[in-house]
Amino acid sequence: MQFWNHIIQTAMLGTDKKQIAISELPEAMANATTIITGNTAIDKEEQFLQIASLAANYRQSGAQPLHKEGITIELAPPEEKPYCSNRASGVLKDILDEDSNPLLALWLEHCVSAGQLTTPLLLPLLLDKATQHKTLRTNVEQCMGKRGEWLCGFNKNWQFSAAETDEERWQTGKPDQRRQVLQQLRNTNPALAREWLQQTWAQENANSKAELIKALEVNLGAEDVEWLESISTEKSQKVKEETLNLLRQIPSSTIIQQYWQIVQQAVTLKKESAFLGLGSKTALSIQLPAVVDDKIFKTGIEKLSNDKAVSDEDFILYQLISFIPPDFWETHFNETPTVIYQLFSKHENLLPALGEAAGRFKNRTWAPLFTGNTGRHYLSLLQLLPAKVRDAYVVKHFDDMQEMVIPFITQDNMPEWSMPVAMAAIIYTASEPSQFTRSFYSKNIHLIPVQMAAELANCTPADPYKHYTWRSTSEYLLKLLRLKERIIQSFS
Amino acid sequence: MQLTEEQVLALAPDDSSRKAGRELSGPSKWVTKGANEQALWGECQGSGSKPYQTQVDLNGMAFKCSCPSRKFPCKHGIGLLILYARQPADFTTTEPPAWVSEWLGKREEKDTKKKEKPTNEAAQVKRQQAREQSVEDGLAELLLWIKDIVRNGLIGIPEKDPSFFINMTRRMVDAKAPGLAGLVKTASNLNFYREGWQTEFTDLLVRMYLLIAGYTNKQSPALLEDLRSGIGFTQSQDELREQKGITDIWLVLGKQTEEEDSLTVERNWLYGINSKKYALVLQFSAMSQAMPLNLIPGFFLQAELVYYPSAQPLRALIKSQVVAATIPPVSGISSWQEVAELETAYNSVLPFNTARPFLMQQVRPVQYEGSWWLADSSNRLVKVKESFTGIYRLMAISGGKPLDLAVLGSENNYEPLGILWGNQYIFLSN
Structure with a gap:
């Protein structure tokens, strides 16, 4: 369209500086242009406007589609899995409109379990979501089918699925991604994850060392001791602390063995005569050795008690016992956990240290021993209890431990709450409307059983001032529960 | 009635109404509900003691509700219509209650009154003459303004003070030529940093000039109506x-x-x-x-x-x-060449560059030189407008295969409007 460029050039410069020449226009316009330029009744500006009008119409009328052979795109391959039902698709649309990621994650889980695919229409929205929220990616990839894979090829933002291996992400990813990769690998292949970190250790700076080493907490074991001890003399205080923290979770580490040396000298069994000298009974004799190796105070053990009622010796002993794996006691005393627990229960000030140790070393045999009415609750032990025992314990002591229970029951990878736990949790959260707003329920909707929909009225707070807020929140919660119910129904 | 949930949601005035409407689409929310060929009604239990009375005139898709909401349609109207779209069988076909028939009756009455409104013809002619004189004066001023631009060149336009355009826009409004006022305003709002603004600006000048020249020279009656409409005369x-x-x-x-x-x-x-x-x-x-x-x-x-x-x-x-009770098969145009010929025919009688819709059969999206195009079966290509954001929805449905597509545009530049997919029409809203 050279002629139109001439028109634009003339328009840009103005008719005072440039006139359009007939030779600059298509032949088809020549006659008309001659008539226009020959019309002396109008000035050169109007002549230009008439020629430009003519040229614009000529341009519009002559617009032809581009003819190009061989411009094509590869067809999306046929799907190997069936699409989800219209009903499931409708729920997905509502979830995307509601912008609820937990429900979306739940929908995707159901779709993956059913071996089905999302309908093509919603793929772009779903892929956008997966771009923003990494946790959804794996399931989105499984539900998007061949059409989704094909579609991702046209949008570089969606190419998160494009075969970037864990190793590539480890080597070239952002700090956050690298730690995530390492953590994931620790779940499946702890030795390899440690090896990767060992390979790059010398090149990492102190901050990244301190961050990355935290990933080793997953599946931490005796195999990690050698390397962790070799780096425990790192210059950076942060790295040292993190390393120490890990070593103090491994029974075979030198540090734990060092503690044990002291503790087994301090805590011994003794025979005592029973009531009126009839027979004898076994009891614990507890006395910190007169000389304690000073090295332990460089490993995080505090020397001085910060409580007047607790002596410095007791305080040191308490700390040390909390780092002794409970099964050490079983071998040492050749007694069952129950017997050892009873022996320690005579020493109320030290018993909690044993509870902390059971939690630290994830000892499932010892955990149930601490569920009695001791007045003290151990968060770290809750996850070691069998589900039924744990739920009964949580419900029974909910009022005493509200503040620690909510973070516990809402932590990652928690299964859906049982109805008694859900009732207790909702009754409590409903009574604290300023702390537990809509976003709390939205974030945790995957944990709340759909049967709670029928119970919301029974969770109304006693305080009449809180009724209005609860009514609005419970309506919102009810809507989310209905959506959740629809997800379950549409895949059943 | 064919009504999908998506179509109903498109009626909602904003996102919050859409969400609220969806929440009210459960059958339990409605104390009563009914429908007949003409209307749909229901009573929704709100926060008050008395349920809200919601009604929809299906023939005009008009809404009325006794709730105090200022939104239109309100969430109750949307909720009722979604429920109807999902479960029409739940609505009993009965005689409408008094509050519905009263409203429908009033609507009919209003329509009849509108038709019967008396007019004072003499006064109308006088007003018309005065307006035409005012418009002619305005056109003469606008022509001088355009010529001034043409004489000095477009090169200085981006640096012009906003008053340069604002004054002429106001003048056109005063001259009772709102169509021309709109064109001047559009010219002032062009993005002068975007490549190609010179063509857009020249096209607008040409359009204004054609309206002025055509109207002054009193073209053929049909074309004169286009010119009058372009200037801003309204049609009764x-x-x-x-x-x-x-x-x-x-x-x-x-x-x-x-x-x-x-x-x-x-x-x-x-x-x-x-x-x-x-x-x-x-x-x-x-x-x-x-x-x-x-x-x-x-x-x-x-x-x-x-x-x-x-x-x-x-x-x-x-x-x-x-x-419509039944939907016959839909067919459209099968080649871009045919579209080009139709556009040429339109432009030869109406020389204004107007975007027109076309329903295309079996076109497929393709990529060429970094842009999206739509190809027909004979490998003729037109460009997809760059502002179109629904390209991935279109691609997801197409899978690379041809589909029936409604488009809007001109001069080989088209924006997809929607896909005819079996008996379903998927609107690709931007």
């Missing part, structure tokens, strides 16, 4: 309603809404299944009032449309409409 809708229109089943291809000052302008693109004619139904609303008709993309309407007089009629008004 009552007169149009007197005329016989084209009765057909019309598919609503798309809807575009624009805010102009405090006025909302809605452009609805329709396609006559049997007549194969396209139509543009414009609606206006001031201060967020409801539009007279709720036209939903993907709806098939059994309607009589009257075209505004034009050398190439496109704009039309809906004289009467009901939702």
